[in-house]
Amino acid sequence: MKIRFLLSFLPLLLLSPLFAQDKTMDSLLTTLKASQKDTNWIKTMNLLSEHAAWYLNDYDTALYYANNAKAYSEKLDFKKGLLRAHNNIAISYHGLDNLPEALKNYQVALNISKNLGNKKKIAGAYLNIGLMYYEQANYIESLKNNFVSLKIYEEIDNKKGIAQASNNIGSIYRLLGHFSEALKYQLAALKIREKLGDISGIAESYSNIGIVYSEYGNSTEALKNYFASLKIHSELGDRERIADIYNNIAAEYNALSDSIGISKIKRDSLLNQAIRHFFLSLKIYEDIGHKGGMAMAYNNIGGIKIKLNQPKEGRQFFEKGLLLSRELGNIDDIKDSFKGLSAADTLLGNYKSAFHNYKKYIAFRDSIFNEENTKKSVRFEMQYNFAKKSAADSVKVAEEKKIVAVQLKQEKTQRFALYGGLILVVVFAAFMFSRFRVTQRQKNIIELKEKETQQQNEIITIQKNLVEEKHKEITDSINYAERIQRSFLASENLLNQHLKDYFVFFKPKDVVSGDFYWADTLSQNKFVMATADSTGHGVPGAIMSLLNVTSLEKAIEHYTNPAEILNHTRQTIINRLKKDGTIDGGKDGMDCSLLVFDFENNLLQIASAHNPVWVLRPTTNFNKYARKAGDVEITEIKPDKMPVGKHDRDNDPFTLHTVNLQKGDIIYTLTDGFPDQFGGEKGKKFMSKNLRELLVNNSHLPMLEQKQLLESTFKNWIGDLEQIDDVCVVGIRI
Secondary structure: OOOOOOOOOOOOOOOOHHHHHOOOHHHHHHHHHHOOOOHHHHHHHHHHHHHHHHOOOOHHHHHHHHHHHHHHHHHHOOHHHHHHHHHHHHHHHHHOOOHHHHHHHHHHHHHHHHHHOOHHHHHHHHHHHHHHHHHOOOHHHHHHHHHHHHHHHHHOOOHHHHHHHHHHHHHHHHHOOOHHHHHHHHHHHHHHHHHHOOHHHHHHHHHHHHHHHHHHOOHHHHHHHHHHHHHHHHHHOOHHHHHHHHHHHHHHHHHHOOOOOOOHHHHHHHHHHHHHHHHHHHHHHHHHOOHHHHHHHHHHHHHHHHHOOOHHHHHHHHHHHHHHHHHHOOHHHHHHHHHHHHHHHHHHOOHHHHHHHHHHHHHHHHHHOOHHHHHHHHHHHHHHHHHHHHHHHHHHHHHHHHHHHHHHHHHHHHHOOOOOHHHHHHHHHHHHHHHHHHHHHHHHHHHHHHHHHHHHHHHHHHHHHHHHHHHHHHHHHHHHHHHHHHHHOOOHHHHHHHOOEEEEEEEOOOOOOOEEEEEEEOHHHOEEEEEEEEOOOHHHHHHHHHHHHHHHHHHOOOOOOHHHHHHHHHHHHHHHHHHHOOOOOOOOEEEEEEEEEEOOOOEEEEEEEOOOEEEEEEOOOOOOOOEEEOOEEEEEEOOEOOOEEOOOOOOOOOOOEEEEOOOOOEEEEEOOOOOOOEEOOOOEEOOHHHHHHHHHHOOOOOHHHHHHHHHHHHHHHHOOOOOOOOEEEEEEEO
16 A cells, blocks of 8 residues: 655745735735835735645646746846745646656756855755655655755754754655664654644654554554544644545555454454545545545555455556556556556456556566665765764864864973074974965965856856746747647537537647647538648647648638538648749648538538548448448448648549438547557557457447547557657547
8 A cells, every 4th residue: 555654845935924924815916016016026926926826726826926926036136036936936836746847946946045045945945856856756866855955954953944854854765665764764853843843743743653663563653643643634724634644544454454363354344444544535635636645545445446356446446546647757656556457457367468567567666666776875874974974073173173283382382492493483484484375376276266167157057047948938839839729629619519429539749739620610501520630740730730721711611512622622732832932842731531411411421531431330230331340330431542732643533422321320530640659568550450449349338438448548558658649539429
């Protein structure tokens, strides 16, 4: 079972005391309107971001205000405002489960803190960076940053910070299997928090100490500490922490159910307690939108279902856990999901799938817990202890030097009485003067080098900021392009008006897409819909898709016959692209399946370029053009082997196909993205044949479930590989 440590986090590290007064958004907005765009305006922007994040859990709004504060802080060169803005941007991205962006902004906050020379904020930044690495299951980097934070907190004697860093180090040591070290640091954190009267910190320590006792097999002490933590967090109303504790209590009951010699009645009672507490934690995680907690809870509930011999239900929970874990990029939870899927498949007799999932589990497990990680963790503590010892030794040496200096002074006074003492002093002074001159020259050289290094660092920082700004501009432009492209796609309202039961599985390779699905109404109460694959993908494909849509829209002003529509569209595309300045201009275009529905007369007209159209009909009567698959017949409408664009056959008209529709018929159109995707155990293409069989065998399902099946099949097929092309599959039930 997956248990959850409570890590210390400093999201409020940079907040002003005014925030504790809990000003409302209206009050803050009023203040903002009355302010000039100066440092006070920036402070108010940051307060709005913090209020939105911590009191409203509205991280999109928080990100908006934080980005505004960042922009004007840079404009006014207001370092403190900029530091606070980056911290708030990181908090917002953390709340949105975008851990890489959160980490990047905490690292920027660290650099600003270093430039300001504020050790407390530097230590806090290292602490937050450590948390981001922890949530990405990069435990070595997390441990490294927490040790740096601990060392700085000890230097400035910040007790609360020492407790927070110690808590985190103990949490990571537990995950790396160093249980004695984990308990040592957790108990140290608890001791400090009790002296400080830090109620929430005490609750946090109780929970983490309970986990360590659980690892030692001491369930009594584990549950004692868990319930002590739960009591405090319940009084504080901290829902996320309450969910975490429920999860850990459930995990302990599950562990107790494995005790040797336990009766079946007792075992089932403990498992029921476990699953009850897991569902309590899941309910809270779902309420607060905590995807990481949801993924963990799904895996844990799946494990209990397996123990209760309910593998089918258990597998469903593990699949949910895997889907969320992959979305978040949490390899530790991904590992647990694959292990659970392997166990469920074994009980279900799916041995090939069980073996495949177990190999995945081993691969992810080994990427986290390997010998090198263990060695590195020990090395980081040795470095930390060496730094502490060196500091202590330096104090001791300084004291010894003072004693020696006193003794030398006494001896020198005695030598002054001697006649030869003066000569010795003069020689010694000359020697010291010579050494001083050498030292002074060395000092000047060092200062010059430091100045050069500082200048180089400033240049690097400027270049880095320029690159980041350009990256942001490009990203913003692409996102804006995606919104424009989305406006050209068939709207949900339009499709709902004309289609009763349908799905659209649309998954671009990049933010914008060469694939598109488009629809419109025609004269005579007809409805037209296209599924198309433009030349290219990404930005070039998206631009091409806009040209293709506008060309289709121009064609339907004159025609309702799909073949004539494609003929006219092809000519428009060729005429427009031949102006690109090249000799062979106009060779780009699209592959397209164009459907025209006449629902009043139950007729479907089809014209297709390269992409097939599949018509499924629930029946037992077959003709020579159809083949049997279960209780349906499938008719494949063969496409014309030419694109909608310049081609050797661009003077040939497209073929018109007509189908008499019956109630229950299903029409599938698609681009080549799904069939051409590489994946599976052997890294081969999915193939049109397999996609067709998948659709046929599941055609009895509601259309929404068919879409969900396509999504899960595609994800499982890709696995750890990359998506190679845009994907679009449309299904329509008559």
